[in-house]
Amino acid sequence: MAEFVSPRTAELATRLATVRERIALAADAASRAASDITLIAVTKRFPATDVERLAQLGVTDVGENRLPEASQKRSAVAAPLRWHFVGQVQTNKAKAVASCADQVDTVDRLRLVTALARAADSLARPLDCLVQINLDGTPAGATTRGGAHPDDAMAVADAIADSSHLRLCGVMGMAPLGGDPAAAFALLAATAGRIRSVHPTATTISAGMSGDLEAAISAGATHVRIGTAILGARPDLG
Ligand SMILES: *Cc1c(COP(=O)(O)O)cnc(C)c1O
Secondary structure: OOOOOOHHHHHHHHHHHHHHHHHHHHHHHOOOOHHHOEEEEEOOOOOHHHHHHHHHOOOOEEEEOOOOHHHHHHHHOOOOOEEEEOOOOOHHHHHHHHHHOOEEEEEOOHHHHHHHHHHHHHHOOOEEEEEEEOOOOOOOOOOOOOOEOHHHHHHHHHHHHHOOOEEEEEEEEOOOOOOOHHHHHHHHHHHHHHHHHHOOOOOEEEOOOOOOHHHHHHOOOOEEEEOHHHHOOOOOOO
16 A cells, blocks of 8 residues: 655655756766765755655755754754754854754864864764865955865864864865856865865765756765755745
């Protein structure tokens, strides 16, 4: 007897299949194995029930960008998932983020490394970290949407690698709005290569969202962070 599938689960299954197909085609075009690319479903602003549905559909990694939403959702979801924090982290919220994330994908400054290291030490558990690289082409020191200037990335990576409970896994970046994603992802890949030459286990390149996952995979992304293409248009912030 067929199990009842809710309309929302069916809708998520259809969109997820389309995204997986896009990943497979992009991997194929780049002569890469689709199995080498991890899909992170960015579930921000969607309910915990959607996270449960995605877990049932085989999603292993989810991304959230705000407190307290991330921590409430993690408590509400029973499925074993890897929770990524993909939003900007205020230094005074480092412990709350470390408490609800398995990996922080947005570590972009030394003061945040210090705060996360202290939080992970006090929780006595490991915290995976990516160095977020700013790909906007803004000069070092300018105010940005977040991300370390490519020239400052190594210092952030070194600091993560030096702290006892933080694990340096790689880099993350977002293509600039309205810019050329291929050029941005090439800069990210070059920065990743420099960091990996010093820290060989820092193999993650998290790049690519709903609109540009093909360009990211072509440039070597190991992780793509997909929201809208799986979950639909995000509800406005309340
Ligand atoms: C929201 C978000 C995404 C997903 O964006 P979509 O365009 O909806 O796929 C990816 N990465 C980060 C950091 C985000 O905040």
